[in-house]
Amino acid sequence: MRVPGLLVIDTPGHESFTNLRQRGSGLCDVAVLVVDLMHGLEQQTIESVQLLKLRKTPFIIAVNKVDRLYGWESRADAPIRDALARQSADVQKEFDARVQAVFLQLNEQGLNVSLYWKNSDPRRFVSVVPTSAVTGEGVPDLLQLMIKLTQTMMAERLALLSVPQATVLEVKTVEGLGTTVDVVLMNGTLKEGDRVVLCGLSGAIVTRIKSLKTPQPLKEMRVKGALVDHKEVSAAIGVKVVAPGMETAVAGTQLFVVTPEDDEDELKDAAQADMADIFAKIDKTGHGVCVQASTLGSLEALLAFLGSADVGIPVSGINLGPVHKRDVLRANVMAEKGFKKFAVLLCFDVPVTKDARDLAAEYGVTIFTSDIIYHLHDAFKEWIKRCRAEEQEAARHTAVFPCRLKPIAACVFNNKSPIVMGVDIVEGVAKVGTPLCVPSRGGFSLGRIASMELDHKAVDVARAGQSVAMKIEAGNATEAARVYGRHFDATDELVSKVSRESIDALKEHFREAMTKDDWRLVVKLKAMFQIN
Numbered sequence: 001m002r003v004p005g006l007l008v009i010d011t012p013g014h015e016s017f018t019n020l021r022q023r024g025s026g027l028c029d030v031a032v033l034v035v036d037l038m039h040g041l042e043q044q045t046i047e048s049v050q051l052l053k054l055r056k057t058p059f060i061i062a063v064n065k066v067d068r069l070y071g072w073e074s075r076a077d078a079p080i081r082d083a084l085a086r087q088s089a090d091v092q093k094e095f096d097a098r099v100q101a102v103f104l105q106l107n108e109q110g111l112n113v114s115l116y117w118k119n120s121d122p123r124r125f126v127s128v129v130p131t132s133a134v135t136g137e138g139v140p141d142l143l144q145l146m147i148k149l150t151q152t153m154m155a156e157r158l159a160l161l162s163v164p165q166a167t168v169l170e171v172k173t174v175e176g177l178g179t180t181v182d183v184v185l186m187n188g189t190l191k192e193g194d195r196v197v198l199c200g201l202s203g204a205i206v207t208r209i210k211s212l213k214t215p216q217p218l219k220e221m222r223v224k225g226a227l228v229d230h231k232e233v234s235a236a237i238g239v240k241v242v243a244p245g246m247e248t249a250v251a252g253t254q255l256f257v258v259t260p261e262d263d264e265d266e267l268k269d270a271a272q273a274d275m276a277d278i279f280a281k282i283d284k285t286g287h288g289v290c291v292q293a294s295t296l297g298s299l300e301a302l303l304a305f306l307g308s309a310d311v312g313i314p315v316s317g318i319n320l321g322p323v324h325k326r327d328v329l330r331a332n333v334m335a336e337k338g339f340k341k342f343a344v345l346l347c348f349d350v351p352v353t354k355d356a357r358d359l360a361a362e363y364g365v366t367i368f369t370s371d372i373i374y375h376l377h378d379a380f381k382e383w384i385k386r387c388r389a390e391e392q393e394a395a396r397h398t399a400v401f402p403c404r405l406k407p408i409a410a411c412v413f414n415n416k417s418p419i420v421m422g423v424d425i426v427e428g429v430a431k432v433g434t435p436l437c438v439p440s441r442g443g444f445s446l447g448r449i450a451s452m453e454l455d456h457k458a459v460d461v462a463r464a465g466q467s468v469a470m471k472i473e474a475g476n477a478t479e480a481a482r483v484y485g486r487h488f489d490a491t492d493e494l495v496s497k498v499s500r501e502s503i504d505a506l507k508e509h510f511r512e513a514m515t516k517d518d519w520r521l522v523v524k525l526k527a528m529f530q531i532n
């Protein structure tokens with residue numbers, strides 16, 4: 001087999017990176033779906049299957065971690081059938097059982113699968129190759145199968161196009177070279193001196209290629225080492241492009257080569273299109289956190305995660321690259337508007353400058369940084385809990401929960417301040433601190449609930465259907481003069497004394513603690529006290 005080479009791009013398996021896998025499955029000619037033999041299909045694996053089916057991308061399944069089978073005897077880089085033949089009967093039996101369990105899960109996703117050496121019809125069945133990424137067993141089979149698939153079934157599709165097609169994967173500052181971009185060239189040719197257009201944070205970048213560099217043969221782009229210079233590179237290849245003025249280039253966007261036939265302004269618009277789409281989705285007039293990420297792809301993934309129904313974190317501002325003072329000032333706008341809980345920067349995989357941290361400490365802007373999206377979410381959830389607890393504590397004396405109480409005539413233990421008696425909770429929720437009044441006697445105030453006991457145990461909250469012993473303490477001389485049996489008795493009801501201010505505080509800070517029945521009682525009390 002004569003093969004010019006294989007360009008392998010590893011897309012993250014984390015489920016939040018759907019969009020990166022979407023881009024990957026759109027760019028790639030053939031995919032390798034890696035499934036863990038020991039754990040079976042994960043949620044992100046199922047998601048990848050759906051993407052590959054949606055885009056009709058041919059793929060092979062690598063069932064990885066055969067070396068984790070108990071008693072497995074490894075032989076480095078061996079063909080998998082030779083490796084299996086050397087194993088004991090028990091190991092082979094466990095291998096068969098685990099492979100069949102994975103096959104069943106794949107069948108549930110609508111895939112017909114078969115071990116590649118048993119696959120009689122590759123067009124109807126997806127080939128499965130058992131592998132070990134640690135020992136290299138099965139990797140020769142995987143490479144051979146990929147090459148056979150591409151040469152026998154995809155020859156026309158793999159024909160190179162002359163028009164350059166390239167995507168910026170990463171923007172890096174390299175000592176001695178300045179800001180460079182790592183590019184995947186899918187089609188066409190890049191040459192030294194080519195005029196190129198890229199997406200930039202503050203507008204399209206038009207520059208000229210100064211040099212093209214690739215890693216040493218069989219080395220990864222991200223592994224440090226001496227780079228090889230080229231006057232020209234042809235697809236498909238990963239290449240480091242050195243050119244002036246790329247400090248604000250955006251990773252995850254396209255790189256265009258300007259030819260004599262091209263309109264440069266049209267290419268500039270096309271280069272900015274991806275970023276414009278994302279920035280257009282943000283409501284800059286609303287309330288929400290500010291989000292910062294290293295690449296357009298990770299920003300897209302983070303926004304998709306934050307905006308999902310399960311998470312639902314609003315976003316009011318976004319940016320790419322390191323966090324600077326201007327980003328802190330943008331987040332501080334939320335604090336100035338009175339929304340301290342949203343004066344937050346969620347930073348994914350980006351550094352924060354010292355000046356930005358100092359300014360954030362001065363203004364009270366909170367910065368969360370992580371290279372795992374879920375950790376940002378968890379940190380923000382804890383922050384919201386703390387903010388809500390502080391807000392509720394501050395609003396505790398203003399917010400009044402609605403309740404209707406009926407005194408129990410046989411359970412009056414003290415008839416004047418502090419009044420101690422048994423009551424039935426007819427409707428709503430009685431809380432310590434709730435002010436009470438007697439609406440049937442002109443709505444005079446009795447005082448606040450000081451304490452309650454249910455079954456001889458102190459409680460802070462009692463709901464409809466419960467009976468409690470309650471102490472009501474007067475807050476002033478007028479309330480202190482009220483006496484049970486003279487000013488009110490068991491024929492009267494006691495209700496929460498609500499106001500417009502207390503209802504607004506309930507809506508603002510305690511909405512999740514209220515039931516539908518509680519809100520219905522609020523409506524009744526509004527009518528009773530003639531509150532608009």
